[in-house]
Amino acid sequence: MRKIVHIDMDAFYASVEQRDDPGLRGRPVIVGGAGPRSVVTAASYEARPYGVRSAMPSVRAARLCPDAVFVPPDFARYRAVSQQVRAIFARYTPLIEPLSLDEAHLDVTEHRAGLPSATAVAEAIRSAIREELQLTASAGVAPNKFLAKLASDANKPDGICVVRPERIDAFLLPLPVARLPGVGRVMQTKLEALGISDVASLRAWRREDLEARFGRWGGRLYELAWGIDERPVQPDRPRKSISAEDTLPEDLPAEALPPHIGRMADKTWRSAQKVGARGRTVVLKLKTADFRILTRRATQAQPPASAEALARAAIELLARVEDTGEERYRLVGVGLSQLERTDEATAPTSEQRTLFE
Structure with missing residues (x-):
């Protein structure tokens, strides 16, 4: 153990x-x-x-x-x-x-x-x-x-x-499901509609029933409810991209997405700043109301120099999405890939080196 x-x-x-x-x-x-x-x-x-x-x-x-x-x-x-x-x-x-x-x-x-x-x-x-x-x-x-x-x-x-180990249940079972990683506002609402408000009520569900409703994510929910996590600590884990995404409170048409894209661009930019990284490839991710995943990307000559520049580049990618005017979107995400170390960073830490080697 x-x-x-x-x-x-x-x-x-x-x-x-x-x-x-x-x-x-x-x-x-x-x-x-x-x-x-x-x-x-x-x-x-x-x-x-x-x-x-x-x-x-x-x-x-x-x-x-x-x-x-x-x-x-x-x-x-x-x-x-x-x-x-x-x-x-x-x-x-x-x-x-x-x-x-x-x-x-x-x-x-x-x-x-x-x-x-x-x-x-x-x-x-x-x-x-x-x-x-x-x-x-x-x-x-x-x-x-x-x-x-x-x-x-x-x-x-x-x-x-x-x-x-003997105290896992006492610690875990009373927690609200919102404390579990990956359970955002939308998923929390879906779980509460099923009578699942805390980890104890989540644990009452069988794995196959959760998977039938939520696919692979249902299996992960089952494992979290039982305190199962087999992931090892990975000191040399390479990081190839940085991104942020959010499920929208309601399904929206394409013309209503730019403010939400800007919000995700800002989160991605701040995450990149934290680790001293920048990326030349801008990625826009959308999920439609019927759960289709759409991604568009563009590699620029120079990495975006600000959160605003990243937002502009991501919003420009929206024009490359084929849209009938009737399509609705439930999720937006913005990412950066082809990472490199920022000029203002000092000698890279081990964490930073794994990002760029």
Whole structure:
């Protein structure tokens, strides 16, 4: 049985800003632009009680929290701090799978520190981050990646949650199905229509019945309900593309899609910024009301230089979709492929090298 630790830095970007500028400590800090088209990249814990969340339009965030201090993001600095966090991880295990600049899975089934348990390793890592970097991190400890990631959210900020094998049901069954990865608003509504509101009620369904309703995704739902996740920690996992997609609240015609494409382009752009990547190939993904998947892509001479440029390129791809005028679309997605490292990035981390080699 594996011993997996998921480490998630607490309000990472905002916490770095507060650490480096004492005048921001204890104040509601929003990392992101303050312009009319800007969005929130991150929010400190002081800003969150006002309802401020990442990806929210900055204009709305300013209305919710009038005393907020807006700070432009500095991804080069966040990457440098992320490298320091990664170096702390490496003292304990070489099996590190970064998910972004501020979180990673670690396999500590066999570790380097001589500590008696995975819990002790997680606590040692959190202590090192606090003492050496003056930042806090939350940790989840569990037999697999799925449970460890859920656990790291349980006692945020600056907390730890341990899910031992004999406690999996006690931890998992009361959770709302919305906490399961991949269950968005639309899927949550579909599950609730079937009387499935929490993991306990999901577990009551047979695998074949879930697959009959939801295809392969039904099988994955069944596994999650039982806490099954056989994926190993993959330290050298190459990343070939970055994308974001969303199922729309209602099926829409093509002419109504540009705002939603722009929203997904912004999410993709921010994800690319987090890992110091850019891509020359822009991808537009659509799913029709009858579940047909349509993709269009275009490779540009130069990578898009901004979220707005990425949105424009993706919206231009919409003209290449054959549409009768009666077609309706239920999902939009925007992606980048042919990734390369951005010029402003410093010497690449191991995570970045696997992106581009």
